Amino acid sequence: MSWLDRFSRTKVSGLFRKSDIPEDLWEKCTNCEQMIFHRDLTLNMRVCTHCGFHMHLPPKERFSSLFDDAEFSSMDLPKAPLDPLKFKDRKRYTDRLKEARSSEHKHTDALEVAHGKIGGQEVVVAAFDFSFLGGSMGVAVGNGLINAGKLARELKSPLVVIPSSGGARMQEGALSLMQMARTTVAVDDFKADGLPYIVIFSNPTTGGVTASFAMLGDIAIAEPGAVIGFAGQRVIEETIRQKLPDGFQRSEYLLDHGMVDMVIHRKDLREMLSRIVGILMHNNQDNIKPAGNPTVVGST
């Protein structure tokens, strides 16, 4: 039995039809706080139509926006031990998990993995769901990334990871800390096969997630305006008792400081990815769809 057969794969076509989206819902931009029609926001890939802020894009919508014809296969991820520490703060961790799992997206944890074609090239994409406990990384996310790496090795395809995470999941204590090492093994074992590992930083990417697999991409792309860093801004302010500079820890700031390769608008990510994986995988130009001409928002 091939290793791949252990996954149930569902083919999903995630193209949006205008008629599917209710017309009368509004949403508030998390950056400029302007009201936007839910439908406009969805059709704009959750980029604010007023200020251009890139709001969180849930994994399924992310996959639809990246894969050719919005077609992809979702991968079932292995179960992780439930609440290994029996953690309790003002709420039980098991209750927080239950709540997160019963939300509209029906996830089992903060990571989803899918594969499909981007510009004709098979690619595995692992996307974080920030709405699931702040996209925090515990054992389940670690397992998910390990499996995403294995799947990509099996398919001999590039691996794209899209973090959106506050960091390690406190409720799993030192177990979550160890995910920094586990996910590093996952991406390095994958890279050892000579396949490209691409990271797309989305808002926000901080803490132990940034300080492990996320900063190890062969190519590092950031969406505009995303907060990317190790320490939280409040912690830094409290420590140094100083105002933080404008744009601190934002994508453009990281680009200026040499921490990412480029800042790319969400609408152009598919084209840019398809161009990069095409070149890195030595795909013959005749065999693939033309990549279009992505607008580079910022690049050195």
Place this chain on the structure above:
Amino acid sequence: MSSFLEFEKPIAEIEGKIHELRHLSDDNSVNILDEVSKLQSRVDRMLKQTYAKLDPWQKAQVARHSLRPHFKHYVSKLIDDFTPLSGDRHYGEDKAIIGGLGRFHGNSVMVLGHEKGADTEDRLTHNFGMPHPEGYRKAIRLFRLAEQFSIPVITLIDTSGAHPGIEAEERGQAEAIARSIETCLDLKVPIVSLVIGEGGSGGAIAIAVANSILMMEHSIYSVISPEGCASILWRSAEYAKDAAISLRLTAQDLIKMGLIDKIVSEPIGGAHRNPDKAVDDAGHFLFEALKSLQGQNGDQLRTNRREKFIAMGQIGLS
């Protein structure tokens, strides 16, 4: 003993009495000596009882005790010919992580670790053991140097975390930590790590991805400080004690979860009451750990270390 912890108050009172008795009279009359020795054995008993059942928050305070042996104590007592090496060759020299070559039981080793500093001035020099990216990049350089000359690595962990600051972020704190973890995982020489005080999140694990991981009996190792966790999940740092309990950050919890290999017992009343003995005992187990890795070649050491971490996380606490 000048700096008593809050929960040691009853012990401090008796020790105060002993001190008084000793200075009260110059004549070493049998009565006084007898009284002193009675009180002393009471102190020993109380220390033993108190330290046998420290709660996680008390452990955090012991782990951070200013008189606890730090990196420099360990190195001066255990390592001969210690030869510190400086700088990351990119930007600067970060004294929050010290490292260098030396001999341990006669054999060549590379030793590196966090140093918190002993007094105010020293603490500033070492930035309270909170490294900037340069510290991690120096660590990476020393890891590779050790590998180049087939020298085993010992790391001593003692940090509240990587430094949170503007420059640290600008120079790539996250990248430096990630590369340090990556380098540890790739190394073809033995790595043994010992948490001597505080194992504070990413700033700690950055140099603690080892073949064998040891913790001092009253040290802690956590994904976030109890105060930080409390201020996020309880919305107030005042709940640090509750957070410390929930986080399961003691050596005794970590060994149950299969995250560490060995706990080094501390002298009665904690390492700060008898630093020399604490360091000697640690030295014994560090030596044992290195010896047990002797039979493996470079590829095996690397593979086993990677598999060790991949296997983590399947055991919880009941």
